[in-house]
Amino acid sequence: MSEPTIEQQSGRLWDYLKGFHAVHLVAMGSEAGLFAELAKAGGDGLAPVALAGRLNLHPPYVEVWCRTAYSYGFLESEDGARFRLGPHMDKLLVERGDPRYLAPYVATTVNHVADDLRRYPKHFRDGSMHRFQEHGADFSRHIGDTSAGFHNFIVKRMLPAVPGLKARLEAGGRVLDVGCGAGGLMLKIAQAWPKASCLGVDNDPHGVEQAKKAIAASGLADRVAVELVGGEGIRHRSEFDLVTMFEVIHEIAAEHRQAVMRNVGETLKPGGVFFAIDETYPSNLAELRDPGFGFAVQTQFNEVVWGNIVPTREEQDRLFAIAGLVDVTRAPVGGLFTLLTARKPV
Numbered sequence: 141m142s143e144p145t146i147e148q149q150s151g152r153l154w155d156y157l158k159g160f161h162a163v164h165l166v167a168m169g170s171e172a173g174l175f176a177e178l179a180k181a182g183g184d185g186l187a188p189v190a191l192a193g194r195l196n197l198h199p200p201y202v203e204v205w206c207r208t209a210y211s212y213g214f215l216e217s218e219d220g221a222r223f224r225l226g227p228h229m230d231k232l233l234v235e236r237g238d239p240r241y242l243a244p245y246v247a248t249t250v251n252h253v254a255d256d257l258r259r260y261p262k263h264f265r266d267g268s269m270h271r272f273q274e275h276g277a278d279f280s281r282h283i284g285d286t287s288a289g290f291h292n293f294i295v296k297r298m299l300p301a302v303p304g305l306k307a308r309l310e311a312g313g314r315v316l317d318v319g320c321g322a323g324g325l326m327l328k329i330a331q332a333w334p335k336a337s338c339l340g341v342d343n344d345p346h347g348v349e350q351a352k353k354a355i356a357a358s359g360l361a362d363r364v365a366v367e368l369v370g371g372e373g374i375r376h377r378s379e380f381d382l383v384t385m386f387e388v389i390h391e392i393a394a395e396h397r398q399a400v401m402r403n404v405g406e407t408l409k410p411g412g413v414f415f416a417i418d419e420t421y422p423s424n425l426a427e428l429r430d431p432g433f434g435f436a437v438q439t440q441f442n443e444v445v446w447g448n449i450v451p452t453r454e455e456q457d458r459l460f461a462i463a464g465l466v467d468v469t470r471a472p473v474g475g476l477f478t479l480l481t482a483r484k485p486v
């Protein structure tokens with residue numbers, strides 16, 4: 141392959157810079173309610189001054205926001221006088237609960253990841269960390285929001301597709317959600333399978349506090365509970381039909397990972413199912429530039445100072461072996477994540 145020219149390399153940098161600005165524009169539009177208001181207006185769209193009026197915003201700024209969003213392809217317009225949402229932007233930026241709803245990812249990037257990145261020079265100099273659990277209540281809530289749409293997809297599509305699982309849950313299966321955060325996944329599982337009961341564990345006090353509130357508000361406290369304990373401290377044995385871990389394996393501190401997975405194996409009943417979604421880090425240099433690993437590479441950089449290490453396929457396999465799990469399956473999800481399933485032998 142020939143070496144890129146300086147123009148090509150500079151074009152690459154300009155594209156990344158544009159991405160930075162586009163993310164901020166979207167975050168601003170979400171937070172101020174601009175996308176939601178345009179969604180309400182439908183196909184006719186709105187003139188910027190009317191849009192600003194509905195949201196009590198400064199009209200000249202909203203005019204520039206509309207034009208920029210049009211330039212980036214997020215809005216459409218026939219005449220530059222009225223703007224409407226671009227195709228699919230309602231699902232991506234307005235409709236909470238859609239698995240493709242990306243507004244919380246954008247908000248987390250701007251509100252929290254940007255703060256982390258500002259601290260990076262110090263962390264790089266002194267090797268210090270700023271763990272997930274140190275980010276505070278607002279961050280834990282935002283993480284729960286980013287997962288909500290995916291949780292719907294897991295419960296409606298992915299769990300029912302695991303052989304034999306639906307029957308176990310319908311019959312009153314017990315579910316353990318390790319790294320449950322704000323508790324969204326286990327509540328959705330409990331809603332979908334009225335005889336199932338769920339326990340969530342997490343070592344983030346903020347997430348657990350939010351999970352407790354969500355459980356109380358859901359009216360499902362007789363079937364859903366949460367404990368403030370890391371997966372390495374789980375004492376339940378041969379009790380669960382299903383253990384779930386959504387975006388958790390890579391978050392577990394290296395020194396606890398093996399203990400957590402050993403406990404996961406021991407908490408499952410014979411024939412019980414392990415179900416995880418996580419990122420898979422490239423195993424070699426070529427994969428570092430393979431777009432299929434792009435999200436894992438990005439996550440690793442954004443979370444390196446949290447102490448996170450995104451596992452490779454090889455590490456995932458080692459963890460399954462430690463847990464005594466068999467029948468491992470692995471499938472890419474949406475070009476970003478990996479679905480990992482396995483079973484405790486009967």
Ligand SMILES: C[S@@+](CC[C@H](N)C(=O)[O-])C[C@H]1O[C@@H](n2cnc3c(N)ncnc32)[C@H](O)[C@@H]1O
Nearest residue numbers: 287319320321342343344370371386387391392
């Ligand atoms: C990206 S969040 C995902 C939260 C949740 N599963 C969801 O779907 O919203 C990762 C979670 O893993 C938790 N975690 C990290 N290490 C853990 C450990 N050793 N035991 C249990 N949970 C852990 C974090 O506190 C955090 O809540």
